[in-house]
Amino acid sequence: xxxxKNQPSQSAKREELDxxxxxxxxxxxxxxxxxxxxxxxxxxxxxxxRLVDSFEADLELQxxxxxxxxxxxxxxxxxxxxxxxxx
Numbered sequence: 001x002x003x004x005k006n007q008p009s010q011s012a013k014r015e016e017l018d019x020x021x022x023x024x025x026x027x028x029x030x031x032x033x034x035x036x037x038x039x040x041x042x043x044x045x046x047x048x049x050r051l052v053d054s055f056e057a058d059l060e061l062q063x064x065x066x067x068x069x070x071x072x073x074x075x076x077x078x079x080x081x082x083x084x085x086x087x
Contacts, residue, residue, distance in 0.1 A: 029043075032046055032047060
């Protein structure tokens with residue numbers, strides 16, 4: 001469930017792609033290069049995939065937090081019901 005547009009084909013003109021310059025802290029470029037090599041993809045694709053993964057993880061965390069909030073509400077309601085029945 002990705003919210004990022006599909007990557008353009010190899011034939012897409014470079015001018016059509018969004019470009020963004022990022023200043024990386026010392027050692028980050030080498031870390032990205034190493035991970036990209038492990039995954040057999042370009043550094044650009046490694047960065048994009050990691051961004052996509054982080055956005056998807058954020059959505060999953062929001063879903064899990066909502067489920068936890070709902071469960072907590074239900075537990076409290078049941079506790080109050082039990083307390084009322086034993087009083």
